[in-house]
Amino acid sequence: MKERCIVVTGASRGIGAAIAGRLARAGYAVACLSRSGALPELPDLPGDARARLIAGVADVTRAGSIAEAIGKIAEGFEIVGLVNNAGVHLEGASAEITLGHYDQVMATNATSVLLGCQAVYPHLAARKGGLIVNLGSFFDKLGVKRNLAYCASKAAVGAMTRCLAVEWAGKGIRVLDVAPGYIHTDLNHEAITQGPLRAYLEKRIPGREPGTADDVARLVASLFTSDIPFLTGETLYIDGAQGIAH
Ligand SMILES: NC(=O)c1ccc[n+]([C@@H]2O[C@H](COP(=O)([O-])OP(=O)(O)OC[C@H]3O[C@@H](n4cnc5c(N)ncnc54)[C@H](OP(=O)(O)O)[C@@H]3O)[C@@H](O)[C@H]2O)c1
Numbered sequence: 001m002k003e004r005c006i007v008v009t010g011a012s013r014g015i016g017a018a019i020a021g022r023l024a025r026a027g028y029a030v031a032c033l034s035r036s037g038a039l040p041e042l043p044d045l046p047g048d049a050r051a052r053l054i055a056g057v058a059d060v061t062r063a064g065s066i067a068e069a070i071g072k073i074a075e076g077f078e079i080v081g082l083v084n085n086a087g088v089h090l091e092g093a094s095a096e097i098t099l100g101h102y103d104q105v106m107a108t109n110a111t112s113v114l115l116g117c118q119a120v121y122p123h124l125a126a127r128k129g130g131l132i133v134n135l136g137s138f139f140d141k142l143g144v145k146r147n148l149a150y151c152a153s154k155a156a157v158g159a160m161t162r163c164l165a166v167e168w169a170g171k172g173i174r175v176l177d178v179a180p181g182y183i184h185t186d187l188n189h190e191a192i193t194q195g196p197l198r199a200y201l202e203k204r205i206p207g208r209e210p211g212t213a214d215d216v217a218r219l220v221a222s223l224f225t226s227d228i229p230f231l232t233g234e235t236l237y238i239d240g241a242q243g244i245a246h
Pocket of ligand 1: 010035036085181184188
């Protein structure tokens with residue numbers, strides 16, 4: 001019997017790294033894909049969970065790349081799930097952003113979800129079930145200045161989640177969109193802890209603090225471990241109620 005494995009894209013750092021750690025703690029082998037192929041640095045992860053992390057290289061914007069990586073993983077493991085987490089956040093005035101900017105954001109955040117889902121589909125269909133979790137954003141329904149491409153890409157993630165959930169339900173495959181609000185990661189540490197964004201978030205987030213990567217990771221891991229058959233197609237917001245606050 002092959003070990004059960006969940007593929008996590010963009011697992012080298014940030015939210016993806018935290019998700020990989022939580023899934024490994026839950027007992028899954030975790031294939032950590034990114035362009036660098038680096039394993040996440042998770043100093044608190046116990047050794048037995050760390051041993052379940054597998055490093056892999058893939059560029060999620062390239063169909064061949066993600067399919068090849070997933071094909072290799074399937075040779076040694078039983079793929080039971082996928083977390084489409086890799087993403088990029090670019091900003092720019094809508095009147096000025098280039099097609100290159102737009103294409104890069106859509107390819108990394110949205111088209112990658114289609115490619116990842118297509119690559120795991122035969123493996124999940126063959127075992128008559130599995131779970132795919134896509135990382136969206138609470139920007140999916142908001143109008144955000146200088147974020148046209150990012151907001152469009154995350155709205156597309158929600159739409160794809162709904163379509164795939166409906167189309168693949170008969171195969172036992174569930175698809176969910178986990179949509180975070182502001183999450184404190186290494187990359188946005190400065191912006192989120194000082195200056196005008198900090199002051200804005202203190203006013204806008206009801207609990208006055210952004211979330212952590214581990215908040216998102218615990219939600220994603222619980223979706224795998226709780227295994228709720230009727231839960232599919234939904235966008236689950238994890239934003240400290242910022243998106244609904246008046
Ligand atoms: N942080 C937030 O506040 C927040 C809020 C809402 C939603 N999100 C969403 O959550 C997800 C993770 O965000 P994050 O803040 O953790 O991002 P991050 O810290 O910038 O990490 C992004 C990850 O994606 C990988 N990646 C980027 N482009 C890739 C590509 N073309 N192919 C393969 N891997 C690629 C990166 O590794 P390499 O560079 O090695 O490839 C890295 O592991 C994203 O989808 C983001 O939109 C984040």
